Amino acid sequence: MKLIVVMVSMIGLQSALLPVQAQTAAPAGSTAGAFQADSVFFRKMADNVLSSPAAYENLRVLCKTVGPRLAGSPGMYKSEAWGEKAMKEAGSDKVWLQECMVPHWERGGTDEAWYSYKDEKGKTQKIKLDVLALGNSMGTGSSGVTKKAVLVNDFDDLEAKKDQVKDAIVIFNNHFNPRNLSVGQSYGESGSYRRSGPSRAAKYGAAAIMIRSVTAAQDNHPHTGATSYDTAYPKIPAAAIGLKDADKLISLLKSGAQVSLYYKSNAKFYPDAKGHNVIGELTGTEFPEKIITVGGHLDSWDPAEGAHDDGTGCVQSIEVLRALKAMGYKPRHTIRAVLFANEENGLRGGNKYAQEAKAKNEQHVFALESDAGGFTPRGFGFTLDKQKLENIRQWLPLFVPYGVYQFSNGGGGADIGPLNRLMGTPVAGLSPDGSRYFDLHHAPNDVFENVNKRELDMGALNMALLIYMIDKYGL
Ligand SMILES: [Zn+2]
8 A cells, every 4th residue: 555655656756857848748638548659659759850960961961062953953953863862861661753844944144233323412323232033034135234213112003103114124112021920921922023023014014123032131132032924925034132232222212313223134944854853752551552741842042052941841851751760660651751843933843743643543641841941840731621620639739849839720832732732632831930931031041051950850850740640540
């Protein structure tokens, strides 16, 4: 009797001494017992991922030995070889390349811009602008263009000024709204000028456009990113300006000064190139024909290393395979890590993956993407049946100790969107803290040094935990 009392009090003490995280790992209420084994598995998985150098080292090699890897560039081929090797080293049962034709756009050297105006003493001032041509944009030809600059605040203002923009370079004053709680929303709003600004201005005869870089960063790095043209209008050159330079130019234009702007870009398209999605898988032991996909995109913009966008998503996806394999976990379903080709300026890889899945009548039960930066994970956003989302929200208390506190309605990723649209596959996206993402997104400072190992690993860990739960319990 006495012995039992001692044992009980020891257990009580032991649990009091456990770290807070371990105590809260079990879900509250009636689900606690059901998920006890999972709570233990989560802890072991955390030990494995957080003490492994693999994901961070993979990212270092990708950033420092491959670097930029836009579709069709030499970097693309180097990155495919890197991905294939990394998938094998992670312990994949099978690794292969899925061919897809990709667009091949090149910047063609350094983009140049400067503006000139007469100051209050009548003296001509000439000021350089830090710019990057928008991805997929047309160049100006090697001699560049010189035109008057016209400030346009938004698309309504463009309509009001449609008679003034003919043969001018339109400067869009597309602010990144700091009041939105979701930075993604600000990106979407400000980014609409990057995506459709050129054709909207070309409709009224503009010669070229420039936008404020789609960021709230406090530095002057210009941020590129894809634009697209409406074939109904001429394809005019387009560039993004670093925010400090943009602020100066825009305040000058607001003062009523007559400003002449020079812009030169040698950007152009070459014939489509042969690219590949890189795929590795752990073959399912119970339902090998049912597939769970986890991925990121392998391509990245030319001025940087594509560290957060989306090197982190690639190495996190590979880490999911590595960690499950290293723990001796035998997945019931086939788990595939996919490094998608050409997300940035074409989405051909994501489209190809879904088209082939449909053509082969594959069964895709779930797909997860990480393409919002390798920052501290906060949650996952899901696009799936509401009832299914309610069901899996029971798992959330298991994730809280590892930093994920939200399973929100809505989310996914550009590359897995086609799976959802073509085959109705439920999808989700990792939602890391977004505060710093747009400081470096598509800009020269998106480099390895700006990725924190622990933040990267915490994202990979939560992805692996989610994949494990879906593999074990289904949706
Ligand atoms: Zn991306």
